[in-house]
Amino acid sequence: MDPLPLILGGTYRRTPSVIPVVNPYSQVPFAEVCTAGPHEAEEAMQQAVEGARLMAALPAHERSALLFRLARLMEEEADLLTDIIVREGGKVRRLAATEVTRAITTIRISAEEAVRIHDQMVPMDGYQAGVGRIAMILRVPVGIVLAITPFNFPLNQICHKAGPAYAAGNACIIKPASLTPLTGLKFGELLLRAGFPKEAVNIIPCKTDVAEQMVTDRRIACLSFTGSPGIGWYLRSITPARHVTLELGGNAGVIVHEDADQTLAASRIIEGAYAHAGQVCISVQRVFVQRSIADSFIHELVSRCNTLVTGDPEESETDVGPMITPEKAIWAHLKIEEAVAHGARILCGGRLSGHLLVPTILADTAPNMAVRCEELFAPVLTVTVYDTFDEAVTMLNDSRYGLQAGIFTKDLGRAIYAAQKIQCGAVLINDIPMFRIDSMPYGGVKESGIGREGPYFAIREMTEERLIIIRP
Incomplete structure (x- = not known):
């Protein structure tokens, strides 16, 4: 088979650099995937800038509808998604099927939360200078979310990052684990079929140096990483992103x-x-x-x-x-x-x-x-x-x-x-x-990470609070 292309701004792109995908049980390579280099990473960033603008312009009900459509497509492709997880991740079939079911639920919860992002009124007349003014806090999308996901839950971890990111009106760049890239690419295909703005869809398997290039890019507003503690804390130390969520495991x-x-x-x-x-x-x-x-x-x-x-x-x-x-x-x-x-x-x-x-x-x-x-x-x-x-x-x-x-x-x-x-x-x-x-808040303390997953809680990590004061 020809190497599977990555997805840049909703467009399939082949590159000369490829990585094999190996069945963990048989140890037999059964696919190849194109990987991004520095040029493709920069193009993904440029596409995501426009994608973030387009997503932010969508009203909440349209973002919600896109996510519900994605969940329905995932249901239709559930058996294929399960097959991919078993073949590239080595997960036993019943657990792979459970992961797909959970991932669909995660997207549905994200769709529901898209229309529940509440703004807040701020009382101003507690001080004389504030009398007559009206103030409110708007929750606005941060822009571009960089999602770096692990091999052990190659679908549901993507959904826990991309679902809330899109629900909040952001664009997303997804860097799937190099050992399990096929699930991420299939997810990208479903995003496009669901009708998401193509510029907001970027699925780019890549090597460590290219991932670091994206992590250090100032256009990234939120880094959401799941993986080993050593890598996670290192990425936090080098990223300029204002919002960082790390889910790093434990014992x-x-x-x-x-x-x-x-x-x-x-x-x-x-x-x-x-x-x-x-x-x-x-x-x-x-x-x-x-x-x-x-x-x-x-x-x-x-x-x-x-x-x-x-x-x-x-x-x-x-x-x-x-x-x-x-x-x-x-x-x-x-x-x-x-x-x-x-x-x-x-x-x-x-x-x-x-x-x-x-x-x-x-x-x-x-x-x-x-x-x-x-x-x-x-x-x-x-x-x-x-x-x-x-x-x-x-x-x-x-x-x-x-x-x-x-x-x-x-x-x-x-x-x-x-x-x-x-x-x-x-x-x-x-x-x-x-x-x-x-749906629950999920995350740790000490070296297990910072921030919380779960669509409602992740959306708070992927939005900014903006204070608006009106003087009538």
């Missing part, structure tokens, strides 16, 4: 107290630890269980983990597919071996099966081991025993990250204490940190 923890529903907790933790081979920002990585129930609960976790099927994501019985590249699996396996060399015990898994990392549970880990203190982004779970609830909260907080956390208990007072003391963007009671609905 999410769960506390299981002695009064918890252990069956529920074990079921949810296994789901949260191994979905998409642990390659989720809020994947469960650390479990803290009270000593009085530790033996029985850990046995339950191990039993459930051992039933998981690792293999081809196309097969309906597969629970855990491949990591995005063999190199990532090898790196995670090395971290397991390092932990074992310093005293950790493998309770299950802990090995590579070909280039797939088998779901793993580790005990007796130390706080400074990478499997506990770093974001492993792999199907690896650590289990630590505690005595007092305060101790558990302290251990959970002992992290550079703070995206989401979970606690299982039937005690309301303990739950409230945890919600007040745990240093995270969200604390979930009797559930795992991997729970998310697409």
Whole structure:
């Protein structure tokens, strides 16, 4: 097949530079995609300037209608979108289908929020000089949103950035992950079919240096980035954008107290630890269980983990597919071996099966081991025993990250204490940190990022407040 073109100002463009798209399970390249160079990045910026003008001129009901039309087209193409996510991302089919459903919901919520962007009256007569004047705050689009998206949710993460950007009246430049560019290009095709102004549609796979060129461009008003903490904080340090949203992941923890529903907790933790081979920002990585129930609960976790099927994501019985590249699996396996060399015990898994990392549970880990203190982004779970609830909260907080956390208990007072003391963007009671609905405010503290996703909250990040004072 010929290399797939990128999209510049709504126009398909081929370039001499291409990258292969490799199936993570078979390791067979099955497509090539054209990538942008400095010239194409500059052209995208110029197109987006005009696109921002056109989008800002559209009334809210027209922006909403465009987004609703996009959602309908995504529904019609849901099976194809699912196929693309499975093939280029290695996500098991049922999870890929769920991502498509969620992405459609994200666009629909954005369409609804487009007509709910409220202005605000400001009282002026509290001071003598303000008597007789009328003031209001208008919320206006920022201009150009640069969306840099990750491989693990190649569709829904685009929708969480582009949906609110268009709802607010902005243009968007989307830089999809180099390992999963096909989903982004398909999304761009659907934007054009839905009728968005072509200048506002720019989907440009590119290498790191070209992405940095765009990040440092003063025409970018908002940078919305999801990815690794190191890259995210670096981009924030070099961008002149006034609005920056970073969603950077973490090493999410769960506390299981002695009064918890252990069956529920074990079921949810296994789901949260191994979905998409642990390659989720809020994947469960650390479990803290009270000593009085530790033996029985850990046995339950191990039993459930051992039933998981690792293999081809196309097969309906597969629970855990491949990591995005063999190199990532090898790196995670090395971290397991390092932990074992310093005293950790493998309770299950802990090995590579070909280039797939088998779901793993580790005990007796130390706080400074990478499997506990770093974001492993792999199907690896650590289990630590505690005595007092305060101790558990302290251990959970002992992290550079703070995206989401979970606690299982039937005690309301303990739950409230945890919600007040745990240093995270969200604390979930009797559930795992991997729970998310697409309308909620989503984001973290510490090194997990800044700003919030969720269309209503993202729109606030992608608009400016403008004060208007009228002297009749």
